[in-house]
Amino acid sequence: MEPEEITVDARGLSCPMPQMRAVEAIKALKRGVIYVLTDEQAACESVVRAAQTLELAFSVEEEGGEQIVKITKDEELWLLRE
Amino acid sequence: MRIASPKMFILLSGLLIGALSALAVHGGNPGNMGLCVACFLRDTSGALGLHRASPLQYIRPEVIGFVWGALLAGFLFKEFRSRGGSAPLVRFVLGMLVMAGALVFLGCPIRATLRLAGGDLNGLTGLAGTAAGALIGALFIKRGFNLGRAAKMPAAAGWVTPLLIAGLLALVLVRPAYIFFSEKGPGAMHLPVLLSLGLGLIVGFLAQRTRMCFTGAWRDLFLSKDSCLALAVLGVLAGAFVLNLSLGQFRIGFAGQPLSHSDHLWNFLGMAVVGLGGVLLGGCPLRQLIRSGEGDADAGATILGLLVGAAIAHNFALASSPAGTTPNGRIAVIISLALASLIGLAFREKVEPARA
Numbered sequence: 001m002e003p004e005e006i007t008v009d010a011r012g013l014s015c016p017m018p019q020m021r022a023v024e025a026i027k028a029l030k031r032g033v034i035y036v037l038t039d040e041q042a043a044c045e046s047v048v049r050a051a052q053t054l055e056l057a058f059s060v061e062e063e064g065g066e067q068i069v070k071i072t073k074d075e076e077l078w079l080l081r082e
Numbered sequence: 083m084r085i086a087s088p089k090m091f092i093l094l095s096g097l098l099i100g101a102l103s104a105l106a107v108h109g110g111n112p113g114n115m116g117l118c119v120a121c122f123l124r125d126t127s128g129a130l131g132l133h134r135a136s137p138l139q140y141i142r143p144e145v146i147g148f149v150w151g152a153l154l155a156g157f158l159f160k161e162f163r164s165r166g167g168s169a170p171l172v173r174f175v176l177g178m179l180v181m182a183g184a185l186v187f188l189g190c191p192i193r194a195t196l197r198l199a200g201g202d203l204n205g206l207t208g209l210a211g212t213a214a215g216a217l218i219g220a221l222f223i224k225r226g227f228n229l230g231r232a233a234k235m236p237a238a239a240g241w242v243t244p245l246l247i248a249g250l251l252a253l254v255l256v257r258p259a260y261i262f263f264s265e266k267g268p269g270a271m272h273l274p275v276l277l278s279l280g281l282g283l284i285v286g287f288l289a290q291r292t293r294m295c296f297t298g299a300w301r302d303l304f305l306s307k308d309s310c311l312a313l314a315v316l317g318v319l320a321g322a323f324v325l326n327l328s329l330g331q332f333r334i335g336f337a338g339q340p341l342s343h344s345d346h347l348w349n350f351l352g353m354a355v356v357g358l359g360g361v362l363l364g365g366c367p368l369r370q371l372i373r374s375g376e377g378d379a380d381a382g383a384t385i386l387g388l389l390v391g392a393a394i395a396h397n398f399a400l401a402s403s404p405a406g407t408t409p410n411g412r413i414a415v416i417i418s419l420a421l422a423s424l425i426g427l428a429f430r431e432k433v434e435p436a437r438a
Contacts, residue, residue: 012165012231012233013231014228014229014363014365015298016298016301016302016305016306019306020305023306039163039165040163046308049308049310050308053306053308065163
């Protein structure tokens with residue numbers, strides 16, 4: 001199956017919604033990349049913490065006060081852990 | 083900017099804030115009230131004449147420090163952003179409910195922690211209530227509760243709360259005749275203005291950096307087993323406990339504790355309102371002050387709700403005293419729980435499928 005891509009727009013959402021939306025997206029996707037858009041550092045950190053907890057590879061880009069967290073999910077690695 | 087070890091930083095900040103709180107009591111703040119956002123806003127509300135409980139009137143400079151400490155951190159770390167428009171009126175109402183619940187218990191979740199650290203076992207009941215309320219709030223969030231997105235606003239919007247708060251500093255320094263200052267009672271017990279302000283600035287700065295939140299701590303444990311914020315609560319508890327012990331301020335028991343009563347059921351339910359309201363608002367009263375310093379105008383609306391809630395609590399005889407709860411207070415807790423739950427049910431955003 002082709003890797004998928006999901007974008008979660010978590011800008012302007014109160015805590016803990018950004019983290020929850022990110023985790024929902026991670027669960028919805030089998031294999032691929034999740035982009036989470038946030039517009040405050042605290043929300044971005046909570047998304048990063050979720051990625052760390054789930055042991056997924058991630059990177060953060062910052063531009064003009066907004067952040068994009070890129071999370072990569074590999075199904076096989078995921079299943080190995082479950 | 084990434085902090086090398088965020089968990090350690092959060093724990094250490096909590097320890098420091100707990101220790102400073104115990105020192106503040108030693109230096110003149112009321113018992114187990116080194117820091118209490120609900121109490122400080124209640125005293126401020128009284129000083130402005132919004133309520134006339136004469137022992138509870140003082141503009142607490144710590145409040146000013148919390149907001150400006152967060153503002154300072156926000157600018158230093160480029161996190162100040164003017165934003166607002168996420169149901170400010172609902173947040174105002176939730177602020178009122180939270181204050182009604184807090185003043186039945188006599189304190190916000192920070193004070194519940196500090197009370198426990200001083201040996202007041204009613205703090206345990208308060209913390210249990212906070213956790214129970216936060217759990218209900220977490221269930222609403224799981225069902226899709228959402229007050230809507232905040233939008234970017236012109237820079238000036240984010241300055242409104244910090245500037246209003248700065249006005250309070252002017253009032254406490256100038257002490258004009260129309261501002262009420264308690265001559266006796268808790269409102270008359272305080273540190274010198276500049277020490278209070280300095281304490282507030284340190285706490286505000288650290289709370290902004292750590293995202294410390296005394297309802298979020300429970301919420302995150304329930305929703306994602308994330309213990310980051312809980313470390314702050316533990317830190318405050320431990321820091322205040324150690325200092326209280328060494329300053330001779332620790333006395334264990336339920337009865338005869340400073341500014342505290344032992345109506346267990348209502349302590350629990352009052353703080354359940356605070357836990358629930360705090361989760362629906364996205365943060366405890368301290369977090370609201372911090373966010374307002376980061377430019378969040380909605381948090382400003384919440385603070386106004388907290389101030390008005392304190393006025394109502396004393397004008398309508400809802401607030402407890404060391405003698406115990408009042409009939410009106412008990413009714414108010416039930417109404418507050420019902421209204422907060424109604425808000426939790428009514429504000430649901432249809433969660434769009436995550437696919438882009």
